[in-house]
Amino acid sequence: MATIPMTAVDRFRAILGDDRVLQAPTERLLYGKDGSIAEGDCGLVLLCETTGEVSACLRAAAEEGLPVVPRGSGTGLAGGAIPLDGSVVLSVARMRRVISVDPLTPCAWVEPGVLNLDISTAVAHLGLHYAPDPSSQAACSIGGNVATNAGGPHCLASGVTSQHILGVEIVLPDGEVLTIGGPAPDPAGYDLRGFVVGGEGTLGVVTKVCVKLTRDPPAVTTLLVDFPSVASAGAAVRDIIAEGVIPAAMEMMDRVMVRAVEQFVNAGLPVDSAALLLVEVDGTPAQVAEQAAAVERICRDSGAASVRTARDEAERALFWKARKNAFGAVARIAPNYYLHDCVVPRTRLVEVLESIAAIGEKHGLVIMNVFHAGDGNLHPLIAFDRRDPVQVDRVLAAGTDIIEACVAVGGTLSGEHGIGLEKRDYMPLQFAPLDLDAQCRAREAFDPDGRLNPRKVLPAGAKCGELVLDAGSLPEGTWL
Amino acid sequence: MTTVRTPATREELAELLRAASAEGAPVAVAGAGTASRRGPATDPPERVISTLGLDRIIGHEPADLTVTVEAGCRLQTLQAALAERGQTWMQAPARPGATVGGVLSTAASGRRRLRYGPVRDSLLQVVLATGDGRIVSAGGKTVKGVAGYDIPRLVVGALGTLGVILEVTLKLWPVPPSSGWFTATGDVAALAELGEALRRDLHLPAAVLLEPGRLSAEIIGPPADLVPPPGMAAADAPPEPAWGAEVLVGVPPTRLPALAAALTALGRPFQAELGVGTCRVGVETAEDVAAVRAAALEQEGHAVVADAPPELRADPWGPPPPGVRLMERLRDAFDPAHVLNPGLFIGDAVRSAA
The missing domain is CATH 3.30.70.2740 (Alpha-Beta Plaits)
Known part of the structure; x- marks a missing residue:
């Protein structure tokens, strides 16, 4: 690994104070990992608390020529927050203020370290919530959600993160602070806000986020449907959409998963089910009644063995607990x-x-x-x-x-987790060399020196021509 | 002398751009021309590339709720084909003669934006020819996907200055089986208040439109939901504005009532989308443009001259948005010789002002 020169460490200490520049081996080991199976090599950890600090740290890193990996909660599943070769990790996890809530638009400005679920909790008394709901929503940060363009079960009808971000404040790799977008729609010029969402920390460090809030639906019905085969459950999914019903969420679990989850959560799931479908419809009472009836009819026509409707909010919460704890339940296997x-x-x-x-x-x-x-x-x-x-x-x-x-079959590499390190080298399966080259050029518009979250998203040689700024083979030991 | 070329294949179109870039010759990109009265009033380039030769619907997948279509396809042709299978491009505007590429390049969203979001959200995949003739694909055909940088979003609203859109895959919605418009009349302040109450009390109205003297709301849902909200009566959809010249204002949604009051004082006709923050304003003179822009800035917004004769387009954009330096670098990345639609790139206006 490359060591961080002491002169650089001293500069970061002058900005953040000694206690927010971490160098101890244990700390570096922890910040060398995220929610993926990759393991990196972290040289130094910077715990920033303000936009000014992020800007000063990035400017210092630029002058010292150091690569920087931005980090939120570190729950990402594609290795996007993994530092390589002793990179500096810049954490925004301590930037956790809800800055302002506008209940009428409705929207809120929040700092990037605010946890996804904490946004919804903060505005629940207003009858509002933040719609994208990754399974990790109690742990993942909004800054990380913006970086990965995160999804969640309820993105079926409402769309992934990019459809819920009105604006961001971003610090560019040279330390410049920009506010792009905000509650006023359609400013002149290119949609930089839309491009930054999903940038996986390679375009800048997002230091404030304007999230669009959604009004709680007046009625919700959640159905748990038990199918005798994966094929019949799949047919039901297809027919529900084909009939023009777009549920708020429609989740499937196969038999192995149902059994693991049931042992973990005790939700009373039918453990002999070959496939379980969790369907939620929301809207006005009339809409919900109509859609729930259609879903139940289609499921029965597709051969469902049983259809169970959540009786109350407690049972609905239990169904969702089963779904959202699925990954945790795997520890039993x-x-x-x-x-x-x-x-x-x-x-x-x-x-x-x-x-x-x-x-x-x-x-x-x-x-x-x-x-x-x-x-x-x-x-x-x-x-x-x-x-x-x-x-x-x-x-x-x-x-x-x-x-x-x-x-x-015409699929894509990632629906909501991002490319990061894990899927990076698969990008040529989906994109031609000219496509990857165009992405590389667009990235360089933000980060000409390739110092921000280097070697993520784009594979080695993505740049047509001789210059390879930011890609390369991974250091030994990155995997597992 | 203007020469219009209408390539029949994407390769032919890309070749024209390659040649133009090599010669440093500016090119105007044209669709149906329904939104062409925008940007600074400069002389248009002599070379025009029309997308009307690329007008095929390549594949509609009703079960996936997606369609892949070429940029030159007319909106009415596409919507008619989708309607046969009970589906629609929900976020598109009511501009039947416009092309798919034109709608996306101008980021022209339809009136149901309050419920279904801007047209930008419907684009899943784009194939474009860059200024130097590279054919680049970005995004994916599936209804959800985050692989790679979001070039599709960047291209929407770029006015053809990053590349010529050749083909797109769009996310569709089922045609709602029933919907209804409701209206109320009165003075603007009272109507704005009623409109805000509707947004709070109704679940996801499709549109709440405020005009001088009239408030209109569209509700989508089963027949049981299609009852007039308090103070309103069933009505036909309000007509699309048809002014001689139009300025498009965007302000934070909470500022729309104040904007409406200011526009009323100026005597300007307008149609504001409550909850969205956009407002179409009719203008007649350069003074009108300046007054409307001042009102927009006063409400922390912006005003773009979207459709007007040249004499109203001396300053089509107003104060530049943050990040013009990044926009210039993106322009360099996609159109290194700056041949595409010169004038329609905001960075050029900023540079000439400086």
Whole structure:
């Protein structure tokens, strides 16, 4: 690893004070990881608390020529917050103020370290919430959500993060602070705000976010539907959409996952179910009644064994607890998991699930499925034990097979987790060299020196021509 | 002398751009021309590339709620084809003769934006020809996807200055089985208050439009929901404004009532989208443009001359937004020779003002 020169460390200490510049081996080890299976090499940790500090740190890093990896809560699943080769990690996790709430627009300005769920909690008394709801919403930060363009079950009807961000304050790699967008729509010029969302920390460090808030629906119905086969559940998903019903959320779990979750959460799930569908419809009472009836009818026509409607808010919360704790439940099966995030056309769901099952058999691995069925966003999860090197090789091989199977039917590499490190080298499966080159040039418009979150998103050689600024092979030991 | 070329293939179009870039010859990109009276009043380039030759609907996937279509396809053609399968491009404006590429390049959103969001949110994948003739694809055909940088969002509203849109994949919605418009009349301040109450009390109205003397709201839902809100009566949809010249104002939604009051004092006709923050304003003179812009700035917003004769377009954008330096670098990345729609890039206006 490259060591950070003492002159640079002293500059950061002068900006942040000694206690917010972390150098101890344990701390660097912790900040070398995130929610993915990758492991990095962190040289120094900066805990920023204000926009001014972020700007001063980035300017100092620019003058010292140091690469910087921005970090929120570190829950990302694609390795986007992993530092490589002793990079500096700049954490905004301490920037946790809700700056202002405008209940009429409705929108709120918040700092990037505010947790996703804390936004909704802060505005619940106004009958408002922040719509995107990743399973990690109690731990993930809004800054990280903006970086990855995060999703969640309720993004089926309401869209992913980019549709809920009205503006951001961003610090560019040279320390310049810009406010782009805000509550006034359609400013002249390019939509920089839209481009920054999903930038995975490679374009700048977001230091304030203007989130659009959503009014709580007057009525909600949540149905738990038990199917005798994955194929029949998939057919129901297809037919519900085809009938013109767009539920607020439509989630599927397969048998292995249902059993793991039931042991963990005790929600009374039907453990003999081959596939479980969790469907939520919301809106006016009349709308909800009409849509819930349509969903139930279509599910029964597709062969559902039972349809259970949440009787009250407590039961609804229990259903969602089962869904949102699915990843945690995997610990009962194996100590580690490798999670994928492909999206396939809804019409190809069943066939892809069959391919994934075959891939699991081929590699002798347990692959579990819990995913956003309504928009075709799969989350095949490979359970494994990282202490077994033979198994690890099979896990990585199976991951590649899964991605290839999804892209082959017209799918995409990531629906909501981002590319980060994990999916970086698969980008050429989905994009031609000219496409990657265009992305690389657009990134350089923000970060000409390639110092911000280097070697993420774009694979080696993405830049057409001789110059490779920010990509390259990964250091040994990054994986597992 | 103006020469219009209408390539029949994307490769042919890209070749024209490659040649233009090599020669440093500016090119105007044209769709149907329904939104062409914008930008500074400079002489248009002699070379015009029309997208009207690329007008195929490549694939409609009703079960996926997506359609892939070429940029030169007319909106009415696309919507008619989608309607046959009970679907619609929900965020598109009511501008039947416009092309798909034109709608996206001008970021022209329809009136149901309050409920369904801006047209920008409907674009899943774009294929574009850059200024130097590279054919680049970005985004993905699936209804959800975050692989790679969001070039599709960047292209929407870029007025053709980053590339010529060749083909897009759009996210669709089912045509709602029933919907209804409701209206109330009165003075603007009272109507604005009624409109804000509607936004609070109704679940996701599709539109709440404030005009001088009239408030209109569209509700989408089952027949049981289509009852007149308090103080309103069932009505036909209000007509689309048809002014000789139009300025598009954007202010924070909470500032719209104050903007409406200011526009009323100026005697300007307008149609404001409550909850969205946009307001279409009719103008007649350069003084009107200046007065409307001053009113927009007063409410922490902006005003763009969206459709007007040249004499009203001396300053089409107003004060530049933050980040023009980044926009210039993005322009360099996609159109290194700056041949595409010169004048329609805001950075050029900023530079010539400086």
